[in-house]
Amino acid sequence: MKQTIGLIGFGVVGQGVYELVSRRSDPGITIKKVCVRDRLKKRSLTPGKICYDLDEVLDDDEINLVVEVINDPDAACYIAEKALITGKSLVSANKKMVAERLPAFRKFLAGNGTAMLYEGSTCGSIPIIRNLEEYYSNDIFGSLSGILNGSANYILSRVFGDGMAYKEALSQAQLLGFAEADPRLDVSGEDTLSKLVILAVHSLGKWVDPSTVFCSGIQNLRPADIQYAASLGMKIRLTGNILRSGKGFSMFVIPWMMNRDNPLYHVENEYNAVVLEGEQCSRQVLTGKGAGRMPTATAVMSDIDARTSGYGYRYRKFLNGSGVEINGEKFLNIYLRTGSEEIIRSAGFVKKGDLRKSNGYYIFTGGISLSNLTRIRKQLDESGSFIALTGFDAGDD
Amino acid sequence: MKQTIGLIGFGVVGQGVYELVSRRSDPGITIKKVCVRDRLKKRSLTPGKICYDLDEVLDDDEINLVVEVINDPDAACYIAEKALITGKSLVSANKKMVAERLPAFRKFLAGNGTAMLYEGSTCGSIPIIRNLEEYYSNDIFGSLSGILNGSANYILSRVFGDGMAYKEALSQAQLLGFAEADPRLDVSGEDTLSKLVILAVHSLGKWVDPSTVFCSGIQNLRPADIQYAASLGMKIRLTGNILRSGKGFSMFVIPWMMNRDNPLYHVENEYNAVVLEGEQCSRQVLTGKGAGRMPTATAVMSDIDARTSGYGYRYRKFLNGSGVEINGEKFLNIYLRTGSEEIIRSAGFVKKGDLRKSNGYYIFTGGISLSNLTRIRKQLDESGSFIALTGFDAGDD
Numbered sequence: 001m002k003q004t005i006g007l008i009g010f011g012v013v014g015q016g017v018y019e020l021v022s023r024r025s026d027p028g029i030t031i032k033k034v035c036v037r038d039r040l041k042k043r044s045l046t047p048g049k050i051c052y053d054l055d056e057v058l059d060d061d062e063i064n065l066v067v068e069v070i071n072d073p074d075a076a077c078y079i080a081e082k083a084l085i086t087g088k089s090l091v092s093a094n095k096k097m098v099a100e101r102l103p104a105f106r107k108f109l110a111g112n113g114t115a116m117l118y119e120g121s122t123c124g125s126i127p128i129i130r131n132l133e134e135y136y137s138n139d140i141f142g143s144l145s146g147i148l149n150g151s152a153n154y155i156l157s158r159v160f161g162d163g164m165a166y167k168e169a170l171s172q173a174q175l176l177g178f179a180e181a182d183p184r185l186d187v188s189g190e191d192t193l194s195k196l197v198i199l200a201v202h203s204l205g206k207w208v209d210p211s212t213v214f215c216s217g218i219q220n221l222r223p224a225d226i227q228y229a230a231s232l233g234m235k236i237r238l239t240g241n242i243l244r245s246g247k248g249f250s251m252f253v254i255p256w257m258m259n260r261d262n263p264l265y266h267v268e269n270e271y272n273a274v275v276l277e278g279e280q281c282s283r284q285v286l287t288g289k290g291a292g293r294m295p296t297a298t299a300v301m302s303d304i305d306a307r308t309s310g311y312g313y314r315y316r317k318f319l320n321g322s323g324v325e326i327n328g329e330k331f332l333n334i335y336l337r338t339g340s341e342e343i344i345r346s347a348g349f350v351k352k353g354d355l356r357k358s359n360g361y362y363i364f365t366g367g368i369s370l371s372n373l374t375r376i377r378k379q380l381d382e383s384g385s386f387i388a389l390t391g392f393d394a395g396d397d
Numbered sequence: 398m399k400q401t402i403g404l405i406g407f408g409v410v411g412q413g414v415y416e417l418v419s420r421r422s423d424p425g426i427t428i429k430k431v432c433v434r435d436r437l438k439k440r441s442l443t444p445g446k447i448c449y450d451l452d453e454v455l456d457d458d459e460i461n462l463v464v465e466v467i468n469d470p471d472a473a474c475y476i477a478e479k480a481l482i483t484g485k486s487l488v489s490a491n492k493k494m495v496a497e498r499l500p501a502f503r504k505f506l507a508g509n510g511t512a513m514l515y516e517g518s519t520c521g522s523i524p525i526i527r528n529l530e531e532y533y534s535n536d537i538f539g540s541l542s543g544i545l546n547g548s549a550n551y552i553l554s555r556v557f558g559d560g561m562a563y564k565e566a567l568s569q570a571q572l573l574g575f576a577e578a579d580p581r582l583d584v585s586g587e588d589t590l591s592k593l594v595i596l597a598v599h600s601l602g603k604w605v606d607p608s609t610v611f612c613s614g615i616q617n618l619r620p621a622d623i624q625y626a627a628s629l630g631m632k633i634r635l636t637g638n639i640l641r642s643g644k645g646f647s648m649f650v651i652p653w654m655m656n657r658d659n660p661l662y663h664v665e666n667e668y669n670a671v672v673l674e675g676e677q678c679s680r681q682v683l684t685g686k687g688a689g690r691m692p693t694a695t696a697v698m699s700d701i702d703a704r705t706s707g708y709g710y711r712y713r714k715f716l717n718g719s720g721v722e723i724n725g726e727k728f729l730n731i732y733l734r735t736g737s738e739e740i741i742r743s744a745g746f747v748k749k750g751d752l753r754k755s756n757g758y759y760i761f762t763g764g765i766s767l768s769n770l771t772r773i774r775k776q777l778d779e780s781g782s783f784i785a786l787t788g789f790d791a792g793d794d
Contacts, residue, residue: 020677024535127532131524131528134527135524138417138699138702139695280691280692280694280698281691281695282685283668284522284523284684284685285684286683287660287682288679288681288682289680294677294678295677295678297677298675299678301535302535
């Protein structure tokens with residue numbers, strides 16, 4: 001099927017996509033228009049191709065595939081909706097838009113000849129959505145844990161590998177183009193959360209409102225936390241998790257203090273990795289670059305290519321209404337550094353471990369349910385506390 | 398598309414496939430006949446389903462999908478040919494058959510409504526062929542290195558992780574059902590070679606006669622080799638490789654003495670892993686169980702499932718006649734333990750490193766081209782020598 005593309009966005013990823021399409025020089029894939037925002041910026045594009053109005057792309061009947069690679073989730077949502085209503089397919093790399101708005105597109109997902117593909121939204125170059133859809137969907141889903149943000153992982157790699165200070169590592173990640181336009185999304189875990197929500201749709205078949213998911217990031221990481229982890233031979237990784245708990249699953253984003261037995265321990269720099277457990281396929285680990293121009297552009301390109309053969313996600317579990325329960329029952333062992341004794345006392349820790357005090361803060365380890373942890377999330381954030389998962393009790397799932 | 402299956406073979410994998418199909422209880426996928434060899438063995442199957450004659454399956458017009466999970470490559474080839482000629486599709490887990498005979502099936506591969514799928518032949522549960530076909534095929538292939546045999550990796554894990562003797566580890570792998578019916582295929586590298594040839598078809602688009610590929614295994618691994626590697630903090634992994642060399646690529650199977658910077662170092666037990674480098678996607682690592690009942694059965698099941706939506710490999714590069722050159726130019730740094738001074742002298746090593754003698758054998762390190770190494774392959778085997786790759790010269794590709 002011939003793809004006549006309207007490319008919306010010409011930033012780092014958009015330019016990469018443009019380059020890949022040009023290099024391919026496949027008569028079946030052409031970019032008819034490139035929609036950009038800034039009229040003043042000089043661009044290396046044929047002037048006739050450039051436009052500044054989204055609707056010029058969306059109202060063009062010749063364009064049958066809209067490729068959207070912009071940052072703004074509201075504009076992305078407008079684009080997605082109008083594209084699908086007018087019978088165009090959509091390739092998007094906008095994780096926030098997909099994660100937050102997917103249910104609004106439900107009526108377009110059943111496959112009426114158009115499709116919405118978004119491999120580039122999640123884990124850069126790793127073909128994780130396609131594999132969850134096409135390969136692992138036969139299996140009974142067990143669990144998923146992953147490093148889903150290349151920028152945060154780059155920072156943690158510098159901090160644990162090179163002893164660099166957190167702020168210096170963050171600046172370096174920005175310099176190298178790994179960080180999002182707003183790096184707060186990377187380090188706060190919000191970007192990881194968007195991806196986790198997308199992965200849950202394709203693994204569990206369940207959409208979960210991101211605002212209801214526990215999410216803690218690395219923005220409060222301090223030298224004391226790094227020293228604590230390093231003294232135990234551990235590293236910290238920012239992770240998204242979907243784990244069996246009781247009769248359902250618990251979902252959460254959390255820094256994980258882990259040892260070398262965890263496959264995520266070995267994932268360095270801007271790499272992402274997803275550890276899947278299926279009842280039949282057992283543990284699978286997929287690793288690849290999660291940030292940067294080409295890793296994301298190549299994922300977008302593979303979606304464009306998939307449209308040439310009419311491919312669309314099947315959403316088998318999602319459209320059939322997966323009865324999976326998402327709960328807060330999972331019991332987590334936690335490392336907590338906080339200035340607030342009140343948090344430790346009132347949070348509902350049931351297995352209290354170590355408590356040390358030095359330099360005005362407490363370092364505490366203990367066990368707590370995800371729902372209790374969620375209750376104190378705001379206090380944790382506001383008090384500059386840092387928490388990390390240290391493990392699960394044996395036999396607990 | 399409804400799949401009426403004739404299952405040929407009811408060993409470890411066949412029983413797993415039968416169980417998965419039964420558990421699914423999808424009216425679109427039924428097993429009509431199960432063909433077995435041994436008439437005397439008791440089986441937990443409805444008697445009407447069992448047959449003993451291959452042609453009873455192959456001549457059955459209701460059967461549109463033959464699932465072949467037997468060991469004998471000659472019988473597998475007969476099955477594949479007759480199935481495809483009579484318009485049935487084929488799912489096979491027989492790597493030797495696929496690797497050696499694929500060109501004979503070329504006329505059936507162009508997609509005339511039937512297909513030949515063999516995800517279960519290579520790397521057990523890892524969806525490597527499907528990803529090479531569907532996802533990475535947009536990219537410019539750079540290199541591939543993998544642990545492709547779960548049994549050999551299990552043995553090497555016991556030897557390097559637990560200090561177990563080679564023979565004891567081999568027996569344990571057999572006990573656990575990881576080893577092939579004939580474990581020589583696992584440890585000699587021949588099984589790895591079959592898989593490497595299949596991976597080359599789907600990554601380079603080139604079929605290479607397995608008998609022309611350099612292949613060295615771990616059957617001559619001795620305590621001296623293990624001590625040498627361990628003293629340098631290294632482990633040995635049996636690897637299959639497709640690496641850029643000059644204007645083309647070199648292919649070879651070899652034990653690789655590696656340090657922890659290599660992602661394959663961390664792959665333990667019966668796990669397989671494939672490290673891919675693409676020009677755009679950069680390094681990708683896929684890891685999963687490569688041996689055992691369910692990991693292989695689940696890959697076969699995913700092929701069966703893919704047939705319900707009419708999926709077939711596209712062989713884009715292979716059918717278009719990839720002009721890739723396979724050569725022996727790659728320059729390898731080698732560890733060699735041998736009783737024969739003659740081999741060291743005459744092999745054509747150009748960068749001679751260390752030479753030690755103790756207990757009647759020489760331990761030698763040096764650099765050699767793949768073609769020179771291939772020239773002495775027989776001498777190496779016959780003299781009980783052990784070789785391992787230690788690396789490549791910087792800048793050499």
